[in-house]
Amino acid sequence: MRQGPLTGLRVVEFAGIGPGPFCGMLLSDLGADVVRIDRQGGRGGAPTDITSRGRRSVALDLKDPASIELALKLIEKADALFEGFRPGVMERLGLGPDVALKRNPKLVYGRMTGWGQFGPYAQAAGHDINYISLVGALHAIGPADKPAPPLNLVGDFGGGALYLAFGLLAGVIHARASGQGQVIDCAMTDGAASLMSMFFGMHAAGAWKDEREQNLLDGGAQFYGPYECADGKWISVGSIEPQFYALLLEKSGAGADPAFKAQMDRGEWPGLKAKLASIFKTKTRAAWCEIMEATDVCFAPVLGIAEAPSHPHNVARKTFIEVAGVTQPAPAPRFSATPGAVQRPPPAIGAHNAEVLADWGVGAHARQPA
Numbered sequence: 001m002r003q004g005p006l007t008g009l010r011v012v013e014f015a016g017i018g019p020g021p022f023c024g025m026l027l028s029d030l031g032a033d034v035v036r037i038d039r040q041g042g043r044g045g046a047p048t049d050i051t052s053r054g055r056r057s058v059a060l061d062l063k064d065p066a067s068i069e070l071a072l073k074l075i076e077k078a079d080a081l082f083e084g085f086r087p088g089v090m091e092r093l094g095l096g097p098d099v100a101l102k103r104n105p106k107l108v109y110g111r112m113t114g115w116g117q118f119g120p121y122a123q124a125a126g127h128d129i130n131y132i133s134l135v136g137a138l139h140a141i142g143p144a145d146k147p148a149p150p151l152n153l154v155g156d157f158g159g160g161a162l163y164l165a166f167g168l169l170a171g172v173i174h175a176r177a178s179g180q181g182q183v184i185d186c187a188m189t190d191g192a193a194s195l196m197s198m199f200f201g202m203h204a205a206g207a208w209k210d211e212r213e214q215n216l217l218d219g220g221a222q223f224y225g226p227y228e229c230a231d232g233k234w235i236s237v238g239s240i241e242p243q244f245y246a247l248l249l250e251k252s253g254a255g256a257d258p259a260f261k262a263q264m265d266r267g268e269w270p271g272l273k274a275k276l277a278s279i280f281k282t283k284t285r286a287a288w289c290e291i292m293e294a295t296d297v298c299f300a301p302v303l304g305i306a307e308a309p310s311h312p313h314n315v316a317r318k319t320f321i322e323v324a325g326v327t328q329p330a331p332a333p334r335f336s337a338t339p340g341a342v343q344r345p346p347p348a349i350g351a352h353n354a355e356v357l358a359d360w361g362v363g364a365h366a367r368q369p370a
Contacts, residue, residue, distance in 0.1 A: 004031025004331070004340035009079050009172065010360070012037060012071075014057065014095075016084035018128070018152065019112055019160030019188065021051040023082060028054030029331035030340040035078075035356050037062075037071055038349040045348030047324035052346035058357075059350025064094045068094050073362040076103050079175070082110035087117045097183045107181040108171030112164050114155070115186030128155035128188070135193040136200075144213040160193025213302045216240070216265070222272035223248060223263065226302055232301035233285035235292075248297045252279050 009032040013024045028034045036052075038044065040059045044052065057278060059076070060067040071097070075081055083090055090096045090111075097109045103228075114131045115121040121134075132138045132155045142148030167184040175181050202208035208215050218223040223239040239248035245263050249255035254276060262268045280288065285301055292299040303311060309320035309327050323329045324345040331340035357363035 002031050002033060002343050003338070003339040004029065005335050006169075007031035007338070009033065010077060011035070011168070012074055012078045012081040014081070014083035014090075015039065016112075019082040019156040020083070020166065022157050022161040023054055023110075023164045025051045025053055025167075026161065027168070028343055030335075030342075031338070035074065035352075035360070036347070037074070042349040045346055045351070047326045047345055049346040050323075050326065050328045052341040053323060053328075055347055056344075056352035056356050057347040057349050058353050062093050062095075064092075070357075070362070071095060072100070072103050074356070074360060075100050077360045077362060078107060079105065079172050080108040080110060082112060082164060082168060084112040086115065087111075087122050100185065101181055101183075105181055106175045106179055108168055108175055108184065109181065110164050110168050110171075110184045110186060112160060112186045112188075114160075114188045116189060117185045128152035131155040131159070131188040132192045135189050135196060137192050137196055139210070140196075140199060140212065140218060142212055143219070144211070147212070154193050154195065155188040158185065159193075159195055160188040163191035163194070187188075189208065199249070220266070221269050222260075222276050225273070227277055227280040229283060229285040229288060230281055231284040231286075235280065235285055235288050236300050236302055238298040240298070244296055244298050247295065248299075251292050251295065251297055252276065254279055261360065318336070 006027060009027070011024070011027055011032050011034045013020065013034050013036045015021075015036050015038045024034045024036060034055045034348075036055045036057050038057050038059045040061050042059075044057065060071055062071070064067065075095075083095075086304040097111075100109055101107055104159050113122070114126040114128075115124060128154075129138065129149050132150075138147045138149070141150050141154075163183070164186040167186055171182055171184055188293060199208055202215075203210065212218055215221075217224060223237060223245050226234050226236045228234055237248055239245045242263070246255075249260050254260050257275065259268065259275070260272060262272070283291075288299075289301055293301070301311075308314060314320055318330055320327055321342070322328070323342050331342060334340075354363065
């Protein structure tokens, strides 16, 4: 039995890579019945394919008219659909929004791309690093000498999947109130630009330099950044507010140096960073954790993927769980009355053809593909 605040929501996902599967995981973790349409011939179902968890898979030959009709019958029963192909691909398959909305006027049709459905780059290939480059995000991240890719968190997942999930749910609320479905053009460039809103505001106000390591939150300040310890491991401090900064100086032993009183003097930041770096290199990460962890310094150890699940705070909150023998992040966020859950392990491709068709009430009206 499914559980979570989205229980009862039916979503059709056209299999893709990157942000699409992550969006499907988010919706499924909160209880939505997400049916993924896969192309025939693949395998899938590896327990390590974490972003595929929770779904059921229907395998179709999207070059076969009977399979296209079957997909449309599933779409008729859905609250929402999302796909991540280049603009025009779904139309060429006969599954574009005009066709889908004619079959299901309340459908919320989500389209996930990097560049969006229109614009000079719309038909060009790209990846996360390119999308966040175009909107000012990559330029702002990294050390002074060059930008640093922030994994694919800002474009694919933050600016893409999260905005798609948000947009789909907003569309469903509107459709349920009005009876009117619609198309969502979710471009990772738009989402990543939206994530940069505060920094555009700070830049316009003269409070943000368009250079890396020159600002409050980009590693330019001595009180906000990572520091290496004596054992080669790292810690992070974010002591922005004066009272937290004072505690940082007290706990680190830097308070005896009057130079540190110039907290917000940008001209002093490089020298103060160097001094603080020397101090932090005098003790191991474990020693600094003993001194600063769980205090108002705004401190945390920098943990690797292998370390994070066993940290006491993460253990206490069950931030990580194990599914089919694989450690992975638990569903988020948390709901007091309708908690989400991993509904099932990642599916093998086509494992649920008969089950889904019967469950969604289309099995009697359509021939299953061979």
